[in-house]
Amino acid sequence: MDEIEIRDESIRLGQFLKLANLIESGADAKAVIADELVSVNGEVETRRGRQLRAGDVVELGGISVRVAAQ
Template sequence: MLDFTLEGEFIHLIQLLKAANIVQSGGEAQMVVSEGAVKYNGEVDYRKRLKVRRGDIIECRGKIIKVK
């Protein structure tokens, strides 16, 4: 599990995937989200501009990100 410390109120899902080194680019992040390869708090989510906040858990490519 990766712990990601949020510095603001939220981070967009695509930005989080890049910041956590799950994907290499924004285009790749958009692709994995649109393919349904990302879970937000246990549910598949297709929103690319999703605002991820403290306490949320993101799963992608076998990795789990806990936002603090």
């Protein structure tokens, strides 16, 4: 599983999807989240503004990425 480091204590889900190169744009984030294709820590997440912290695992399309502290 890949790990993506974040600079701050937390990051919004939509921003993290872009940072991890799982999507191309904010509009893509809105679409995949609305379609319930994204899960956080094994549970479907429908809030683009969900705050992620180090240790959280985001999955989209069978690809899992862990949030890591810098």
